[in-house]
Amino acid sequence: MIEFFDNEVLVLALTLGVFYLSQQVYQKLKWALFHPVLLSVGILIVILLLADVDYSLYKEHSHMIDFFLAPSVVALGVVLYEQVHHVRKNVLAILVSLFVGSFVGILSACGVAWLLGADQVLIATLAPKSVTTPIAMSVVEQIGGIPSLVAVIVIAVGILGAAIGPFILKLLNVNSRMAIGLALGASAHGIGTSKALELGALEGAVGGLAIGLMGVMTSFLVPLIYGWFI
Known part of the structure:
Protein backbone atom coordinates (compact mmCIF):
# COMPACT_ATOMS: atom_id res chain seq x y z
CA MET A 1 0.00 0.00 0.00
CA ILE A 2 2.93 2.34 0.70
CA GLU A 3 4.02 1.87 -2.91
CA PHE A 4 0.64 3.22 -4.05
CA PHE A 5 1.15 6.48 -2.17
CA ASP A 6 4.68 6.78 -3.57
CA ASN A 7 3.16 7.25 -7.03
CA GLU A 8 2.15 10.86 -7.63
CA VAL A 9 -0.24 10.02 -10.48
CA LEU A 10 -2.11 7.46 -8.36
CA VAL A 11 -2.34 9.83 -5.39
CA LEU A 12 -3.77 12.59 -7.58
CA ALA A 13 -6.21 10.15 -9.17
CA LEU A 14 -7.31 8.97 -5.73
CA THR A 15 -7.83 12.53 -4.46
CA LEU A 16 -9.74 13.71 -7.51
CA GLY A 17 -11.78 10.51 -7.56
CA VAL A 18 -12.77 10.90 -3.91
CA PHE A 19 -13.78 14.51 -4.51
CA TYR A 20 -15.82 13.58 -7.58
CA LEU A 21 -17.69 10.87 -5.67
CA SER A 22 -18.25 13.31 -2.79
CA GLN A 23 -19.76 15.80 -5.23
CA GLN A 24 -22.14 13.15 -6.53
CA VAL A 25 -23.23 12.24 -3.00
CA TYR A 26 -23.81 15.91 -2.12
CA GLN A 27 -25.78 16.55 -5.31
CA LYS A 28 -28.16 13.71 -4.44
CA LEU A 29 -28.55 14.28 -0.68
CA LYS A 30 -28.04 18.08 -0.41
CA TRP A 31 -27.11 17.71 3.27
CA ALA A 32 -24.65 20.20 4.77
CA LEU A 33 -22.77 17.40 6.53
CA PHE A 34 -22.05 15.88 3.12
CA HIS A 35 -20.45 18.97 1.63
CA PRO A 36 -17.89 17.74 -0.97
CA VAL A 37 -14.88 19.31 0.79
CA LEU A 38 -15.85 17.99 4.22
CA LEU A 39 -16.75 14.54 2.92
CA SER A 40 -13.57 14.30 0.83
CA VAL A 41 -11.37 15.20 3.79
CA GLY A 42 -13.12 12.62 5.97
CA ILE A 43 -12.79 9.85 3.39
CA LEU A 44 -9.12 10.61 2.73
CA ILE A 45 -8.36 10.60 6.47
CA VAL A 46 -9.99 7.17 6.82
CA ILE A 47 -8.05 5.85 3.80
CA LEU A 48 -4.73 7.10 5.20
CA LEU A 49 -5.47 5.61 8.62
CA LEU A 50 -6.49 2.23 7.19
CA ALA A 51 -3.44 2.15 4.93
CA ASP A 52 -1.19 3.28 7.81
CA VAL A 53 0.26 6.02 5.62
CA ASP A 54 1.76 9.16 7.13
CA TYR A 55 0.16 12.41 6.00
CA SER A 56 3.56 13.86 5.04
CA LEU A 57 3.89 11.16 2.35
CA TYR A 58 0.43 11.93 0.99
CA LYS A 59 1.13 15.67 1.01
CA GLU A 60 4.43 15.21 -0.80
CA HIS A 61 2.80 13.37 -3.69
CA SER A 62 -0.31 15.56 -3.92
CA HIS A 63 1.60 18.84 -4.16
CA MET A 64 0.13 19.56 -7.60
CA ILE A 65 -3.21 20.24 -5.94
CA ASP A 66 -1.57 22.91 -3.76
CA PHE A 67 0.19 24.26 -6.84
CA PHE A 68 -3.07 24.83 -8.70
CA LEU A 69 -4.72 26.55 -5.73
CA ALA A 70 -3.17 29.94 -6.52
CA PRO A 71 -3.96 29.84 -10.28
CA SER A 72 -7.54 28.84 -9.52
CA VAL A 73 -7.97 31.93 -7.35
CA VAL A 74 -6.36 34.13 -10.00
CA ALA A 75 -8.70 32.59 -12.58
Whole structure:
Protein backbone atom coordinates (compact mmCIF):
# COMPACT_ATOMS: atom_id res chain seq x y z
CA MET A 1 0.00 0.00 0.00
CA ILE A 2 2.93 2.34 0.70
CA GLU A 3 4.02 1.87 -2.91
CA PHE A 4 0.64 3.22 -4.05
CA PHE A 5 1.15 6.48 -2.17
CA ASP A 6 4.68 6.78 -3.57
CA ASN A 7 3.16 7.25 -7.03
CA GLU A 8 2.15 10.86 -7.63
CA VAL A 9 -0.24 10.02 -10.48
CA LEU A 10 -2.11 7.46 -8.36
CA VAL A 11 -2.34 9.83 -5.39
CA LEU A 12 -3.77 12.59 -7.58
CA ALA A 13 -6.21 10.15 -9.17
CA LEU A 14 -7.31 8.97 -5.73
CA THR A 15 -7.83 12.53 -4.46
CA LEU A 16 -9.74 13.71 -7.51
CA GLY A 17 -11.78 10.51 -7.56
CA VAL A 18 -12.77 10.90 -3.91
CA PHE A 19 -13.78 14.51 -4.51
CA TYR A 20 -15.82 13.58 -7.58
CA LEU A 21 -17.69 10.87 -5.67
CA SER A 22 -18.25 13.31 -2.79
CA GLN A 23 -19.76 15.80 -5.23
CA GLN A 24 -22.14 13.15 -6.53
CA VAL A 25 -23.23 12.24 -3.00
CA TYR A 26 -23.81 15.91 -2.12
CA GLN A 27 -25.78 16.55 -5.31
CA LYS A 28 -28.16 13.71 -4.44
CA LEU A 29 -28.55 14.28 -0.68
CA LYS A 30 -28.04 18.08 -0.41
CA TRP A 31 -27.11 17.71 3.27
CA ALA A 32 -24.65 20.20 4.77
CA LEU A 33 -22.77 17.40 6.53
CA PHE A 34 -22.05 15.88 3.12
CA HIS A 35 -20.45 18.97 1.63
CA PRO A 36 -17.89 17.74 -0.97
CA VAL A 37 -14.88 19.31 0.79
CA LEU A 38 -15.85 17.99 4.22
CA LEU A 39 -16.75 14.54 2.92
CA SER A 40 -13.57 14.30 0.83
CA VAL A 41 -11.37 15.20 3.79
CA GLY A 42 -13.12 12.62 5.97
CA ILE A 43 -12.79 9.85 3.39
CA LEU A 44 -9.12 10.61 2.73
CA ILE A 45 -8.36 10.60 6.47
CA VAL A 46 -9.99 7.17 6.82
CA ILE A 47 -8.05 5.85 3.80
CA LEU A 48 -4.73 7.10 5.20
CA LEU A 49 -5.47 5.61 8.62
CA LEU A 50 -6.49 2.23 7.19
CA ALA A 51 -3.44 2.15 4.93
CA ASP A 52 -1.19 3.28 7.81
CA VAL A 53 0.26 6.02 5.62
CA ASP A 54 1.76 9.16 7.13
CA TYR A 55 0.16 12.41 6.00
CA SER A 56 3.56 13.86 5.04
CA LEU A 57 3.89 11.16 2.35
CA TYR A 58 0.43 11.93 0.99
CA LYS A 59 1.13 15.67 1.01
CA GLU A 60 4.43 15.21 -0.80
CA HIS A 61 2.80 13.37 -3.69
CA SER A 62 -0.31 15.56 -3.92
CA HIS A 63 1.60 18.84 -4.16
CA MET A 64 0.13 19.56 -7.60
CA ILE A 65 -3.21 20.24 -5.94
CA ASP A 66 -1.57 22.91 -3.76
CA PHE A 67 0.19 24.26 -6.84
CA PHE A 68 -3.07 24.83 -8.70
CA LEU A 69 -4.72 26.55 -5.73
CA ALA A 70 -3.17 29.94 -6.52
CA PRO A 71 -3.96 29.84 -10.28
CA SER A 72 -7.54 28.84 -9.52
CA VAL A 73 -7.97 31.93 -7.35
CA VAL A 74 -6.36 34.13 -10.00
CA ALA A 75 -8.70 32.59 -12.58
CA LEU A 76 -11.58 34.25 -10.74
CA GLY A 77 -10.25 37.46 -12.26
CA VAL A 78 -11.59 36.33 -15.63
CA VAL A 79 -15.10 36.08 -14.23
CA LEU A 80 -14.65 39.42 -12.49
CA TYR A 81 -13.51 41.05 -15.74
CA GLU A 82 -16.66 39.83 -17.47
CA GLN A 83 -18.80 41.40 -14.73
CA VAL A 84 -16.70 44.54 -14.17
CA HIS A 85 -19.46 46.88 -15.40
CA HIS A 86 -21.65 45.77 -12.48
CA VAL A 87 -18.80 46.30 -10.03
CA ARG A 88 -18.04 49.82 -11.26
CA LYS A 89 -21.57 50.92 -10.54
CA ASN A 90 -21.34 49.77 -6.91
CA VAL A 91 -17.74 50.43 -5.88
CA LEU A 92 -18.58 52.46 -2.77
CA ALA A 93 -21.23 49.99 -1.58
CA ILE A 94 -18.84 47.08 -2.07
CA LEU A 95 -15.97 48.73 -0.19
CA VAL A 96 -18.15 49.86 2.73
CA SER A 97 -19.92 46.50 3.07
CA LEU A 98 -16.65 44.54 3.00
CA PHE A 99 -15.04 46.89 5.52
CA VAL A 100 -17.99 46.46 7.87
CA GLY A 101 -17.96 42.71 7.24
CA SER A 102 -14.27 42.47 8.04
CA PHE A 103 -14.62 44.60 11.18
CA VAL A 104 -17.63 42.70 12.50
CA GLY A 105 -16.10 39.33 11.64
CA ILE A 106 -12.93 40.03 13.60
CA LEU A 107 -14.70 41.74 16.50
CA SER A 108 -17.28 38.97 16.90
CA ALA A 109 -14.68 36.19 16.82
CA CYS A 110 -12.35 37.90 19.31
CA GLY A 111 -15.22 39.17 21.47
CA VAL A 112 -16.99 35.83 21.86
CA ALA A 113 -13.70 34.04 22.57
CA TRP A 114 -12.75 36.69 25.13
CA LEU A 115 -16.15 36.52 26.86
CA LEU A 116 -15.86 32.73 27.10
CA GLY A 117 -12.48 33.03 28.79
CA ALA A 118 -10.19 31.99 25.94
CA ASP A 119 -6.49 32.77 26.30
CA GLN A 120 -4.67 35.28 24.12
CA VAL A 121 -3.25 32.63 21.79
CA LEU A 122 -6.70 31.27 20.93
CA ILE A 123 -8.15 34.77 20.49
CA ALA A 124 -5.29 35.60 18.11
CA THR A 125 -5.90 32.36 16.21
CA LEU A 126 -9.62 33.05 15.74
CA ALA A 127 -9.27 36.69 14.68
CA PRO A 128 -8.76 36.22 10.89
CA LYS A 129 -11.23 33.33 10.50
CA SER A 130 -13.02 34.92 7.54
CA VAL A 131 -10.12 35.25 5.11
CA THR A 132 -8.50 32.71 2.84
CA THR A 133 -6.09 30.23 4.45
CA PRO A 134 -2.66 31.63 3.33
CA ILE A 135 -3.54 35.15 4.49
CA ALA A 136 -5.05 33.91 7.77
CA MET A 137 -1.95 31.83 8.56
CA SER A 138 0.36 34.75 7.81
CA VAL A 139 -1.65 37.18 9.96
CA VAL A 140 -1.92 34.72 12.85
CA GLU A 141 1.82 34.08 12.79
CA GLN A 142 2.48 37.81 13.16
CA ILE A 143 0.23 38.26 16.22
CA GLY A 144 1.23 35.10 18.07
CA GLY A 145 -1.51 32.64 17.14
CA ILE A 146 -1.31 29.05 15.88
CA PRO A 147 -1.09 28.92 12.05
CA SER A 148 -1.95 25.22 11.74
CA LEU A 149 -5.06 25.65 13.90
CA VAL A 150 -6.32 28.68 12.00
CA ALA A 151 -6.02 26.68 8.76
CA VAL A 152 -8.47 24.14 10.17
CA ILE A 153 -10.76 26.90 11.46
CA VAL A 154 -10.79 28.71 8.10
CA ILE A 155 -11.69 25.52 6.23
CA ALA A 156 -14.45 24.75 8.75
CA VAL A 157 -15.83 28.30 8.43
CA GLY A 158 -15.75 28.02 4.64
CA ILE A 159 -17.63 24.72 4.61
CA LEU A 160 -20.21 25.98 7.11
CA GLY A 161 -20.70 29.25 5.24
CA ALA A 162 -21.11 27.54 1.88
CA ALA A 163 -23.49 24.96 3.33
CA ILE A 164 -25.88 27.21 5.26
CA GLY A 165 -25.10 30.67 3.81
CA PRO A 166 -27.57 30.53 0.89
CA PHE A 167 -30.31 29.25 3.22
CA ILE A 168 -29.75 32.07 5.72
CA LEU A 169 -29.69 34.70 2.96
CA LYS A 170 -32.93 33.31 1.57
CA LEU A 171 -34.45 33.30 5.06
CA LEU A 172 -33.49 36.97 5.44
CA ASN A 173 -35.05 37.71 2.04
CA VAL A 174 -31.75 38.86 0.50
CA ASN A 175 -32.40 38.80 -3.24
CA SER A 176 -29.60 40.98 -4.63
CA ARG A 177 -27.20 38.80 -6.60
CA MET A 178 -24.29 41.09 -5.73
CA ALA A 179 -25.13 41.03 -2.02
CA ILE A 180 -25.32 37.23 -2.08
CA GLY A 181 -21.92 36.95 -3.78
CA LEU A 182 -20.30 39.44 -1.42
CA ALA A 183 -21.75 37.70 1.64
CA LEU A 184 -20.54 34.26 0.59
CA GLY A 185 -17.10 35.47 -0.48
CA ALA A 186 -16.58 37.65 2.59
CA SER A 187 -17.73 35.10 5.16
CA ALA A 188 -16.69 31.81 3.57
CA HIS A 189 -13.76 32.87 1.29
CA GLY A 190 -12.78 30.30 -1.38
CA ILE A 191 -15.34 27.63 -0.60
CA GLY A 192 -18.07 30.25 -0.33
CA THR A 193 -17.05 31.73 -3.67
CA SER A 194 -17.20 28.29 -5.22
CA LYS A 195 -20.79 28.07 -4.00
CA ALA A 196 -21.46 31.59 -5.31
CA LEU A 197 -20.24 30.51 -8.76
CA GLU A 198 -22.84 27.75 -8.70
CA LEU A 199 -25.50 30.42 -8.22
CA GLY A 200 -24.33 32.64 -11.07
CA ALA A 201 -21.46 34.46 -12.77
CA LEU A 202 -22.10 37.78 -11.01
CA GLU A 203 -22.27 36.12 -7.60
CA GLY A 204 -19.00 34.31 -8.28
CA ALA A 205 -17.28 37.43 -9.61
CA VAL A 206 -18.02 39.60 -6.58
CA GLY A 207 -17.29 36.65 -4.30
CA GLY A 208 -13.80 36.44 -5.77
CA LEU A 209 -13.41 40.20 -5.35
CA ALA A 210 -14.50 39.86 -1.73
CA ILE A 211 -11.75 37.31 -1.03
CA GLY A 212 -9.02 39.73 -2.06
CA LEU A 213 -10.43 42.85 -0.43
CA MET A 214 -11.27 41.01 2.79
CA GLY A 215 -7.70 39.77 2.91
CA VAL A 216 -6.30 43.30 2.62
CA MET A 217 -8.74 44.84 5.10
CA THR A 218 -8.38 42.03 7.63
CA SER A 219 -4.58 42.24 7.51
CA PHE A 220 -4.83 45.87 8.65
CA LEU A 221 -7.72 45.51 11.10
CA VAL A 222 -6.71 42.33 12.98
CA PRO A 223 -3.71 43.85 14.83
CA LEU A 224 -5.81 46.86 15.83
CA ILE A 225 -8.89 44.98 17.05
CA TYR A 226 -6.91 42.14 18.62
CA GLY A 227 -5.01 44.77 20.60
CA TRP A 228 -8.24 45.68 22.41
CA PHE A 229 -8.43 42.22 23.96
CA ILE A 230 -4.88 41.76 25.28
